[in-house]
Amino acid sequence: MTGRPNVLWISTHDINPHLGAYAGVYPGADYARTPNLDRLAAEGMRFDKAFAAAPICAPSRSAIFTGCFPTAIGTMHMRTKAAPPPEVRLFTEHLREAGYYTTNNSFTDFQVNTPASAFDDCSGTAHWRNRPSPDTPFFAAFHGMTTHESQIYLDDEAFLRRTSHVGDDDRHDPALAPLPPYYPDTEVFRRCWARYNDLITEMDHWVGELLAQLEEDGLAEDTIVVFWSDHGLGMPRGKRWANDSGLHEPLIVRWPGRVAAGSAYTDPVHLMDLAPTTLALCGVEVPAHVHGRPFLHADGRPVPAPNEYVFAGRDRQGETEDRTRSARDGRYRYLRHHHPDRSPMQHCDYPDHLATWAEFRRFAAAEAGQLAKGERPSLLTPLQRRVVAASKPAEELYDLLEDPYEEHDLAADPAHAATLERFRAAVDGWLAEFGDLGELAEVDLLERWRPGGVWPVAAVPELGPGGGAASATCATAGASVVWTTDPPREQAHPAGRVAGAGGMGEATGAPVQDGRHWWLLCAATPPPADVPVWLKACRTGCLDSGELPVPARLPSGELPVPDGVPTPQWG
Structure with a gap:
């Protein structure tokens, strides 16, 4: 060790x-x-x-x-x-x-x-x-x-x-x-x-x-x-x-x-x-x-x-659009709903096929049938009915010490007005300090990141005056340079394509498995000088750069050029 x-x-x-x-x-x-x-x-x-x-x-x-x-x-x-x-x-x-x-x-x-x-x-x-x-x-x-x-x-x-x-x-x-x-x-x-x-x-x-x-x-x-x-x-x-x-x-x-x-x-x-x-x-x-x-x-x-507080947010989920901001201290949970006119359980294609969601929908439909007959709904409790209600309150406040299942909303209770104001201020302060990109339309946010739908590409690494791989830098802000001694091979996915092997892997951002080990260019893992090295730059939100091959150096400092590895041009 x-x-x-x-x-x-x-x-x-x-x-x-x-x-x-x-x-x-x-x-x-x-x-x-x-x-x-x-x-x-x-x-x-x-x-x-x-x-x-x-x-x-x-x-x-x-x-x-x-x-x-x-x-x-x-x-x-x-x-x-x-x-x-x-x-x-x-x-x-x-x-x-x-x-x-x-x-x-x-x-x-x-x-x-x-x-x-x-x-x-x-x-x-x-x-x-x-x-x-x-x-x-x-x-x-x-x-x-x-x-x-x-x-x-x-x-x-x-x-x-x-x-x-x-x-x-x-x-x-x-x-x-x-x-x-x-x-x-x-x-x-x-x-x-x-x-x-x-x-x-x-x-x-x-x-x-x-x-x-x-x-x-x-x-x-x-x-x-x-x-x-x-x-x-x-x-x-x-x-x-x-x-x-x-x-x-x-x-x-x-x-x-x-x-x-x-x-x-x-x-x-x-x-x-x-x-x-x-x-x-x-x-x-x-x-x-x-x-x-x-x-x-x-x-x-x-x-x-x-x-003092921990914070959380709920935004788009699948095709379901909503926005909630929430805060918790050692005792209370506060929720601020930006769309109180929307149901807590809006239609969402994937979970709506699950048995528990379907069971709630079944009860809600049956209660609608009761209303159609002029009867008072009686199949769900008021608490259960809130799960599938057509709307929700603008704010909710719960005392988890006394009410671990969040049954009793205290937001409208005058006795808890001071606590409500304290949480409002806490959420306002959190969002003021860190910002809330959920306020932007998602398409506008995507346009900010990728104008015209075009993904930015990290700049190809550049070698320093000495010409060795260890001196490489990248002009793209926030980019990291990685290196490998594994030669390129024919890939199923073209260079620069969004990572992921398609399907779920692409949705979750899984890396493409290219069969090569990429080391981080840093003091802990410097690239060797006596064998050919390939460099590229990567940055979250960008496609990877193209690769820069760096030939091996002889003890004399000369640069032999292995077959298939062009000599890099540096100033």
Whole structure:
């Protein structure tokens, strides 16, 4: 070891803190069966008030991997290809500059095309075990899909295959499902709630496998392990809602000998704070532009109250247009809806095909039938009816200490007027400080980034006076130069094409797998001088530059020209 800690991030999709470790802390967590994550929490620190920056995947993950508010850098709409300010990079690039081997296995969805500068390996085979030497410190991220909302709604046979590691004794009984009061108590919701928890148990098994590999490699004592989810559960009023139920997340950090075992952190934190926290723990300076704040000191001690408030936004999701801004402190959740005339559960093609959404639609239609007969609607409670209402209030305020399911909106209560004003001022201050690109029409924002629909292309790197690859720079603001000794090969995707292999990979910004290893040009990984090197520049929001071949140098300083490698021209 070099004395620097390794870092293992384990993330999952679409869950609230429904883990056994949160029993008594988060409602419904006592239903969960999660022995591996419970043990991880017992060996580390459980964060009781961790919140996503958005209640849906891509905006939330962009915040986590940039350390910046999506509303400030333009990554707030669900699936876009943003062009953040030039100083904004995926934070792992700073780790690479510090000599870390960084991997991502393999989900991206960072709202940008994942640049070659971000990871040493971003693929389904990425693993810390592939690092150059046992002494190389690593950052390794693994993103499990087991708990994604889509898995709740599989047919019975496919669901049993998906949860093959859940034993009969660990299956969750639908009859005992602790349904939140905003759900109708029906067979559909009970079955889906039980399945959601079965998937969490299956995911827990996967976490256990990763932790066992760390033990097998003798790395557990030297590695910071971080577990998190990206946003709320994949059912109505969870994922896609800017309520606490859409934003409250599990977060566990274990660092043996540094982070106190069995401890709990009760101050509010953003998941976005993970980027600067990880940099700080690895001894890397946190860039000034990062919005998140470290919640642990470099020695593992907790930073008290890094955030007076945590903030979040909800913007376009698929074809559904809406905008909400939300804030949370240690007790209250505030929501500001910019389109109160729109339903909280507008039509959205993908989730409207899911069983729980269809169940709500069925009840709403049946109540409309009651109205048609002159009857008072009676199939949903007032709380449940609010989920599918035609409109929503302009503001909402909830006391989570007294009202964990957000049943009682206090925004119109005179007794809470001072609290309401305090949150209004907090959200106004947040948006004034960081800006809100959600105020712009999305087509106008795209035009700002790509005039006429044309993607900007990073400038080809230029060599310095010495002519060696190590001296290369790029004229494009915010661009990074990467290098490889792997010769070009014929590619299925032409140079400069938007990253991604088409389909889901292209939508999530997955990098094209070109079969070449690209190193970041920096002091930690300088290019060799005695073999040919190829350079290119990449920047989030731009297409990669063309490649610049640099021939090998002989000890005499002469420049032999290998076959097929033209001599670069420099002044």
